[in-house]
Amino acid sequence: MTETSNTRTADGDAPAPRPSRLHRLMRYIPLIAPVLLWAVPCGVLLYAGQHWPLPVTAAGTALFVLGLVAMPLAMMRGHGRRQQDRAAIVGDSLLGGSWILFTWSVLLGVLLRLALTVAGVGDGQDRARIVTWAVLGVTAVLLAWGYAEARRVPRVRTLDVPLPRLGAGLDGTRVVLITDTHYGPLDRARWSARVCETVNALEADLVCHTGDIADGTAERRRAQAEPLGTVRATHARVYVTGNHEYYSAAQGWVDLMDELGWEPLRNRHLLLERGGDTLVVAGVDDVTAESSGLAGHGAHLDGALTGADPDLPVLLLAHQPKFIDRAAAAGVDLQLSGHTHGGQIWPFHHLVRIDQPALAGLSRHGTRTLLYTSRGTGFWGPPFRVFAPSEITLLVLRSGTA
Template structure:
């Protein structure tokens, strides 16, 4: 493995355009969203014609009001300056619960009620109660299942990726991708160790972590990240920063990963040589790095400075949206995370607004492939609903040899 470093911007590379201020309505979303998340389920479950006995409606309303007031307060204490883990756990759980209740209150409050009316099932009050119990039942099942999915060791997703420029000597190179581990308020040190055991069983040539290691500083989450030191690879273990590192002292995470034996690829590349052929393995800082104000942190393709342009390139970039620049530079394969596959359905519709891919393998331009992982851990709400986590094994294939090798 040969190390080639560069932290200078590539010549002629344009600076990222200055961001325009978002429309006023968008700026009000953080204030409007919590009200909708709690008010809509409250209305559907308590005030849509059920005529509950006297204690039910006021007690239920009080619980929804407590949720509305408690969620932002707990999240502010948990994720703000105080960084109180217990408050973060409460706030994150309330956020996930309200999202699931909101989603199914909207869907069943409209669709199921209409279907019952068309089928002539019951009168107004009976229909309202059927909808109520359906919302509560489905939400409870999904939250229980989603919690188990979030806390389990991810399944391994395996796929062959054919790269036209990959030399025959590199055929069969095993690349394992973990990303978005998000070590955080819920202690997941044992989970982390089991993830690393799973990775080691895959006997990888190259192991990649594409950022968002944790929520919190390296010092605070060190115990959960420590098992990463046990990860084995025959060639290299490489890492790039994600946007969450820039919320919590990114340089501390870069230093800790270096201490744990990983190679931080901060806008530079390594050469992976095997069987007489060479693969350029490059990495860039997250696209939010420049706005963090940290000296020297910025996403740019100086990562490829000095690399032979005829060699195939594997690029690590936390966010899929970097693929436009990767395709323009002729990168063969970009590995990313960030999206979590939406994490809690149907949040993936909002993710698609911001990112060019949600999960899986996609093509961008004539040459560039992008693999977007659904992530290994979870952020915030400890739930994964219709968006399972993954550890990914990508087997690189050369066009010069049959795929069945």
């Protein structure tokens, strides 16, 4: 007789439950996704009624197959054990390019073809070829524009943030937020210096970096990060870890930021005093810290606020917006976060919203707590930003509710 899934092991322990169909399917996503990213555009551009000459179809198909093979190989060599920066640049660029090509192949392959059909434009082959050239044209424009957007020094976004519990002496306090600089395979030391010059021109009382400094260890990316040591603030420069630090020896980044003159707020706080009033500036490790296995790291809000006067307003640094539930429960006045990149490449925005309570900008959570989510100062992986501009944020704190 065949044993059922309820059979117990010899020591009496029940066996682990079988994974669901969804979990089994998730295992295949790393294999399925690259195929879809390259196969769908190939079908839309070459095999959807265009009737291209055989050499064109063969050459085009060969390019798509080359992309399908080269992208995962380059990603593995670039981000795996070998950590080859040139391979990472190739893999990341192919990933971003294929995502944009896939998106617009799907959209224009359906919507534009439908519009042309309704308008009675040409026959099936004419419409198919118009779609092909439209997809290629839109993709080329978005790649060029997206690359320029990713590589430029971010524009400064300025907004007033009213905090009812903020004392009048702190009214007008200037807080500059940078985050998700993601120094990586593309050397951005010069860009880093220009970002820091822009920050210094804002004459901040407090400068905050809410994590994801780089992709790679502090030793490997030190040259790109060193300009952060030139940042000036009237009161303090504070930093908290992001999830990417925990992929790259987080303690090394904590030590380097300390060396560069930043205050790593690892589940602790400091006091910002101005005009006779006081603001508690607290920070927590990223929510992934505890599962990283790095001793002493973990997101502990109680520890961050230990010893703080509960009647004082609290500004909290937490890398991921999803920490806002804990912040609101603790009565935090304002949480500053990054992590989302504003989606970075549309329409990835919609996937980010599944995981995070906010994508970008200022939002209210509960009766007291505000959350500001930055779209990030740099970019992760693919060197493109499409409909998700980077930012350096100047938040001017205002007392009262006006």
